[in-house]
Amino acid sequence: MVVVLALVLLAVTVAVVSAPLRAGRRPPQPRSAERDELEVAREAKYREIRDAELDYRTGKLSREDFEAVDRALRAEAVEILDRLEQLGEEIRPRAS
C-alpha cells in the first residue's frame, strides 16, 4: 500500500517536473523583458501622476510646485508610452 502510494507520487512528480522538457513544440515566445519593464513603469508613472494631484488637492503642494511636478511626470509618462509604441505592439491597458 505504502509502496503503491510512493510509486504514484514519484510518477506524478517526474511527470510534472519534466513536462516542459518533453514538450515537442517550442515554448511560447517569451515576452520581451523590456516591454514588461516598460509596462510596469507606465503603471507606476500613472499612479505617481494621480498621487501628485491628490497631494496638491490635500494641500501639500502649492499650485506652482504641483504644475511643475505634473508637467515633469507627464513628460516622463509620454516618454514611456513612446518607447512602448516603438516596441511594435499596440498599447492596451493590461487586464491583470
Add this chain to the structure above:
Amino acid sequence: MAGLGRVCLLLALVVCLYGIGAALYGVRSGRIEFSVSARRSVYALAGILSVAILVLEIAFLRDDFAFNTVADTSSRTTPALYRAAAVWSSQEGSLLLWAWLLSLWASLALFLTRNRMREVASYATAILLGFGAFFVSLMIFYATPFATTNPAPAEGVGLDPLLRFPTMMIHPPMLYSGYTLCTIPLAFGMGALLARRVDAEWIRATRRFALAAWLFLGMGILLGARWSYSELGWGGYWGWDAVENASLMPWLTGTAFLHSLMIQEKRGMLKVWNASLVLATGTLAIMGTFLVRSGVLNSIHAFGGATLGVPFVVLIAALIAGSIYLVVSRRDMLRTEHRLDSLLSRESIFLANNLVLVGLCFVIFWGTYFPLISEALTGRESSVGPPWFDRYTVPLALVLVLLSGVGPVIAWRRATLANARRNFAVPLALALLVLVVLLGAGAGEKPLANAMFCCGAFVFGCIGQEFFRGVRARRATAQEGAMVALLALVRRNRRRYGGYIVHVGMAVLFIGVAASSSFQHASELGLSPGQSTRVGAYTIRYVRPTATITPKYDAAHTGSTLSLGAVLDVTRQGRHVATLEPSEGYYASEEQAQGSVGSLIGGQPVSHVSMDGGVTRDVWTAIEPDIETPALHRIVTVGNRTLPPEDALVAIGYLARAYLQHPPQAQFHFIVSPLVMWIWIGGLIVFGGGLIAIWPAPSAVRRRVAIRSRARAAQGLARA
C-alpha cells in the same frame, strides 16, 4: 505509513536539488524549458510536502503512537483540535511545517510571476529550493518526523498543558508564515542582484509579498503577546525575551523596507538601502527560526539542543556573506542620480524612518545576542534585562510615532516652511491640548508615557487631517455624500489610505503600551476566604474557594486532574467592577516515584488566569493556592500508601473536598493595567489597514484609470 513520509522527504530533497540545477542551468544557458521545469519543481515540492504533512496529521488524529513524534506530544485524551495542532509542537514537526509553508508561498510567488522576470525568477527559484533542501535535509539527517518505534507504545505523553490554548495553536503557523514569507523577497532580491535587474518590475513583484510577510509576522507577534498576557501567569505581554525579539527584528527591517521601497519607486533613490534591507529581513527571519530551536541563548527553551545549531550557523553565515558580496559587487548598478534635495521633505522623513527602525533593530539585536557577545569578548556570559531594552527602545519608538505623523503630511522633494506651518498647525494644537489635559489630570509624573500620548495625538491629527482633506478634495469634483466620498477615496488610493490606517493603528497600539506599562498597578496579595484588601482604589474580597475534579480520561478542554481556585469580588468605591475566578490546574505526571495519588497531580501545574477586560482598564489576577498544607499533604501520602493507581482518583475527590472545607490562605498576583485593550484594538486596525493596502485594485478600475491618465497625459503635453 511512516515509510511513505520518509519517501516523501527523500523525494523532496531530490526534487529540490534537481530544481536548483535546472534553474541555474536554465538562466545561464537561456533554455527556458529548464527554468519552467525548475518552477514546476517548486510546485512538486509543495505537493510532496503536503502529502508528508498529511501523513503526519493523520497519524496524530488516529493516535498512531508508532510515530515517535505522536507518542511524545499527544495522547488519547488530548482533544482532537489540539492533537491536530500538536503536529507542530515538536522540533521535527515544526521543521516540516516551516518547509511546507515555504513551498506553498514559493509556489504562489513563482506562479504569479511565471510570465515575467524570467531571469530574476529563475535565480529566486534556485534560492528558495536551496532553503527547501536545507530544511528537508535537517529532517532527514537530524530530526525526522517519521521515526517509529516498534512495538508502538499504548499511550502517548500528551500535549504540554501550557499549549492547550487556542491562541497557542494558531500562533506557530501564523508566525512561521511570516518567517517563510520573508524569504520570498529575500530570494527575489538576491535574484534581482544576481541578474542585475533591480528595477520597477522587481519592486512591484516584491512589494506584495513583503507586505504579506509583514502582516503575518506582525499578527504572529501580536498573538504571542496576547497569549502571554491572557494565559501565562505573569500578566505581561512583552518581556524582551530572546524569542520575542527574534520575531520582532525582521518585522522592523521589513517595515523599513516597505517604506523605503516607495522612495525607490518614486525617485529611484535608496537602492542600496532597499537591497540591504530586503536581504537583512530574510536573514533575520532565518536567524529567528534558528534562535527558537537551539539552546544558544539562556532564557528560552532548548527547542532541540545543540545538534541543530551548527547547520543553522553555517546557513546564516552563508546568507550574510552572500548578501554582503552581492550588494558590494553590484553597487555600481545600485547607484542613483537623484540626491536628497532638502531635509524638509518626505524623502528625508523616510530616510529618518529607515534609520530609526534599523537603530531599533540594532538595539534589540545587541541586547538579545549579548550573552554570546559578552562571552566572546569577556569570557563571561552576562545578559541585559528589560530595563536596558526599555531605556533605548522607548525614545526610538517615540521618534518613530512622530515620524509616522509627519510623513503623510509633508510633501515630496521640498516642503516649504509656509506649507509646513499650514499643515502641521492642527495636529500640533491637538498634541498640545492633550498635554495640557494630561498635566491637568495629574498624570505628569510619567514623562515618557505623556510624550507618547502627545505623539499619538499628533498622529491622529495628521492622519485625520489627511482623510478630511482627501474627502473634501474628492467632493469638490464629484458630487458625493461624505461617506460615499470617503469609501471611494480609500478604494481608489488603497496603498496610501491603507498605510494611513496602519499608522493610526500603530499609534493606538503604542498609546496602549505606554499607558499599560507606566500606569500599571501590580501587587502580591495573600488572602483567606472572607478577607478583603485594598489595592489602590480597588477593594478585593476573597468570596469563596473553588475546586473542580476532572477525571483523567476526559475530553475536556484543560484535562487537569484537579483545579483549585477562588472567586474574587472586585469593587471600586462601592461599585462592583468584576468577579474573577482564577485557578491553578494540576496535571498528571509520569513519575511513578510520586506515588499513585501524587502522580495524578504531580505534573507541571498551569495557572488559569482570570481577567476582566475593559475599555479603560484590565483587571487581571492569577492564583497560587497552597496545596502543601499538612491536611492536604496527609491525604496524598495516605492515598499513596493505601490506594492502587486505578483507585487513586478517589483521593483527589477528598483533596477537593478538604480544600473547600478548610481553604488555606492563597497567594494572588493582582494587576490593574489601563488601556491594555487598545493594544489589541490597535493591532486589529493595523491588520485592517494592511489588508486594504495589499488588496489589488480591481482591473476595471485600473483600466479606467489608465485610459483616463493616458488621455490626460497627452492633453497635458499638448498644454505644455
Add this chain to the structure above:
Amino acid sequence: MDPARKRTVRLIVALSTAVVLASALIYTSFSAASPALSPSQLVREAQAGQSYQLTGTVVDGSVHREAAVLNFAVEDRAGGTRIPVAYTGTVPDPFREGREVIVTVRKQGATFVGERDSLITKCPSKYKTAPASENQNS
C-alpha cells in the same frame, strides 16, 4: 556651501551620530549586564550592590514561603555550594524542587535577594513549545 559639500557634511554628521550612539549603547550594556554565575562562582565573587544571574538547581526541601516572600536555595548542577535566595514576585508554573532556575539576585548580607519577577524556570523536557513563548514558560 555647494550641494555636494552639504551632502558630505550631512553624511559625516549622520555617521558620527550613529557611531556615538552605538558606542553609548555598547558601553552601557556591559555595565548594566548581569553576569551569569553558578552558586559556587557567586559565593567566590559576589559583591554587594551588583546584580547577578544565578543559575542552578533548586535544592530539595529548601522551598518555603513566608507571606509574599518565597525562600529557596540554589545549588550547582553537580551539587555542592548552596545559596539561599529570598524572592518576591511571580513564580513561574514549572518551578519546583530539582528544577533548573535562573534568577537575578543581589547580595544583601548573608542572603541574596531576588529581583522582582526575575525568576525563570527551565523546562525539564528535551523540547517544548512553539516559538515566542514567555520566559516563565521555559
